[in-house]
Amino acid sequence: MYVLVIGGAIITALPFLWMILGSFKSHSDFAHIPMVWLPTQWLFSNYGEVFNLMPFGRMYLNSVFIAVCATSGILITSSMAAYSFARIKFWGRDVIFLLYLGTIMIPGWVTLIPMFVVIKNLGWLNTYQGLIVPSLTSPMSTFLLRQFYLSIPKDFEDAAHIDGASRLRVFSQIMIPLAKPALLTVGLMTFMANWNSLLWPLIIMTKPEMQTIPLGLSRLALTQGWVRVEWGPLMAANLMAILPIAIIYAFLQNYFIRGIALSGIK
Amino acid sequence: MTVSDSPQESRSFRRLGSRTRKISRTALGNNIAGWLFISPVVALVLIFTVYPLYRSIILSFREWNPLGMDDYVGLANYAAILKDHLFLTAYKNALAYALYTVVAGLIWGVATALALQNIKYRGFFRALYYLPTITSSVAVALFWSLIYQPDNGLLNTVLRYVGIEGPNWLVQTNTAMIAVSIVVVWVGTGYWMVIFLAGLLDIPAEYIDAAKVDGASGWQVFRFVTLPQLTPTIFYYLTNAIITVWGAFDIIYVMTSGGPASSTLMPALHLYRMAWGELRMGYASALAWVMALLIFVLTALFFRSSNWWVHYER
Numbered sequence: 001m002y003v004l005v006i007g008g009a010i011i012t013a014l015p016f017l018w019m020i021l022g023s024f025k026s027h028s029d030f031a032h033i034p035m036v037w038l039p040t041q042w043l044f045s046n047y048g049e050v051f052n053l054m055p056f057g058r059m060y061l062n063s064v065f066i067a068v069c070a071t072s073g074i075l076i077t078s079s080m081a082a083y084s085f086a087r088i089k090f091w092g093r094d095v096i097f098l099l100y101l102g103t104i105m106i107p108g109w110v111t112l113i114p115m116f117v118v119i120k121n122l123g124w125l126n127t128y129q130g131l132i133v134p135s136l137t138s139p140m141s142t143f144l145l146r147q148f149y150l151s152i153p154k155d156f157e158d159a160a161h162i163d164g165a166s167r168l169r170v171f172s173q174i175m176i177p178l179a180k181p182a183l184l185t186v187g188l189m190t191f192m193a194n195w196n197s198l199l200w201p202l203i204i205m206t207k208p209e210m211q212t213i214p215l216g217l218s219r220l221a222l223t224q225g226w227v228r229v230e231w232g233p234l235m236a237a238n239l240m241a242i243l244p245i246a247i248i249y250a251f252l253q254n255y256f257i258r259g260i261a262l263s264g265i266k
Numbered sequence: 267m268t269v270s271d272s273p274q275e276s277r278s279f280r281r282l283g284s285r286t287r288k289i290s291r292t293a294l295g296n297n298i299a300g301w302l303f304i305s306p307v308v309a310l311v312l313i314f315t316v317y318p319l320y321r322s323i324i325l326s327f328r329e330w331n332p333l334g335m336d337d338y339v340g341l342a343n344y345a346a347i348l349k350d351h352l353f354l355t356a357y358k359n360a361l362a363y364a365l366y367t368v369v370a371g372l373i374w375g376v377a378t379a380l381a382l383q384n385i386k387y388r389g390f391f392r393a394l395y396y397l398p399t400i401t402s403s404v405a406v407a408l409f410w411s412l413i414y415q416p417d418n419g420l421l422n423t424v425l426r427y428v429g430i431e432g433p434n435w436l437v438q439t440n441t442a443m444i445a446v447s448i449v450v451v452w453v454g455t456g457y458w459m460v461i462f463l464a465g466l467l468d469i470p471a472e473y474i475d476a477a478k479v480d481g482a483s484g485w486q487v488f489r490f491v492t493l494p495q496l497t498p499t500i501f502y503y504l505t506n507a508i509i510t511v512w513g514a515f516d517i518i519y520v521m522t523s524g525g526p527a528s529s530t531l532m533p534a535l536h537l538y539r540m541a542w543g544e545l546r547m548g549y550a551s552a553l554a555w556v557m558a559l560l561i562f563v564l565t566a567l568f569f570r571s572s573n574w575w576v577h578y579e580r
Contacts, residue, residue, distance in 0.1 A: 004381040005391055012395055012455055018420055019409035035418035077306040089293075090300025100307070103315045107561055109513060109537055110554045113547050114318035114325060120332060137310045167299045196402040198516045203542065214404040218520045221408055231412055238405045249400055253393045256400060261460055 023235035030231045046232040063212040067194040073136045082145030148182040185259040213241045325551035343552035356536040364511045366447035375458030396456030407520035439529040465499030494577045
């Protein structure tokens with residue numbers, strides 16, 4: 001059994017190691033037949049070269065800004081809605097919740113084109129809000145957070161009510177702090193999805209200085225053509241693209257794994 | 267201190283010393299608060315999901331492009347789909363893709379889950395196996411393209427050590443889809459392993475012990491105890507496949523762009539090309555609805571079939 005596990009681990013990790021090794025190789029290393037295992041020279045300059053090939057720094061900023069805004073936006077709107085669906089008795093609550101959840105069933109491709117048209121008509125092409133605002137809809141986040149809120153004993157709210165707190169205060173000062181683990185899980189999922197997202201930025205952003213990292217990377221590969229591509233800097237860019245998520249993942253694995261598994265159980 | 271019950275209010279509270287505010291939870295108050303809290307998500311979903319859904323139907327009956335063309339054409343788009351060679355190719359490829367990824371992914375997922383079931387350091391391996399899933403698909407596509415290089419790529423070099431001359435994976439029409447499928451299965455490693463592992467751990471140990479006591483071999487235990495118990499998980503796995511296979515985009519777009527002679531063209535990529543490549547957004551909308559309909563029908567049929575083969579434990 002250990003053989004399979006170790007074998008699987010090698011298969012899983014090897015491409016990553018290969019990418020890292022490749023990021024230091026020179027063009028001649030890549031052109032060499034047979035294959036060169038280790039770089040003949042450790043070219044750290046490849047990493048600098050990345051910034052010549054595309055506005056990488058700017059793209060990094062774009063990705064970070066968009067992912068952070070989208071994640072905060074989703075956390076705020078979803079937790080508000082989740083709390084309301086879980087704890088406030090209002091007219092139409094259950095029907096609306098079911099309908100909202102039902103929108104998950106709609107394949108994304110059906111709404112993609114009209115969404116693009118809406119954004120275009122708003123004049124939001126090539127803008128940050130054009131990318132952020134549409135991605136704020138996340139029935140899955142609301143569902144997960146609602147599950148969480150349902151499981152919190154009502155005593156917390158009752159105590160707050162007795163002490164004279166308004167709904168808003170109850171929410172912001174009790175419900176949100178209580179939900180930290182759930183919020184963290186949802187937040188990580190959202191951040192990761194946004195950071196890695198390709199299709200939506202591909203459609204909305206055409207100017208290089210507004211593009212996100214996955215988009216920029218794909219452009220680099222596709223426009224150069226595979227024959228002329230500079231693998232060294234490409235792998236370096238790759239590594240830098242993965243790094244933020246990888247680092248966050250290293251520290252918060254459990255949240256990631258739990259989050260991904262949860263969002264799969266629809 | 268007094269306790270007062272006021273019938274007009276849905277809740278009332280004891281007066282506590284100087285803090286004598288009674289918080290009333292009227293129905294109206296609840297309604298206002300409730301609606302207020304859900305208003306952002308409701309507004310968003312109306313603007314970016316419901317309205318586009320409606321517009322998409324309209325669009326599918328028109329010839330439309332962002333440069334101003336907008337003509338009603340009735341069912342012409344849908345009729346054109348039937349004559350579209352690329353449409354047929356895309357769906358044929360999707361079936362091949364589905365076959366490869368589902369079968370390989372199932373074997374790989376169950377195998378890794380079985381292997382990880384009883385070992386130490388499970389947490390470490392699980393964390394390692396999850397790396398592909400959390401990595402950006404663009405990045406994945408790029409370093410796998412490097413691995414697939416024909417003469418001096420990692421894969422072919424390793425194959426040469428065992429005497430196999432590997433093909434030009436991404437350039438030959440007969441291997442391109444297989445190459446892409448391998449990458450997709452690789453990406454799903456950790457995700458499916460965790461799912462199947464959960465399914466495996468749910469199997470009551472008594473069942474397996476009972477089978478062993480009756481003299482069953484390892485394979486027999488797997489075939490007659492483990493596998494039937496895993497059918498709910500497998501059902502979830504296959505349902506997910508039915509829904510997501512047609513929408514596969516990122517990896518194919520970057521690795522092969524539909525690839526040598528459309529051998530890796532998939533429905534999603536075809537749709538994207540029609541909409542933003544050829545600016546035929548009306549036609550693309552029709553394509554999207556055909557895809558949606560297909561998913562719906564297949565899922566419904568599949569759910570029906572589950573009665574025959576999925577074994578639920580009471």
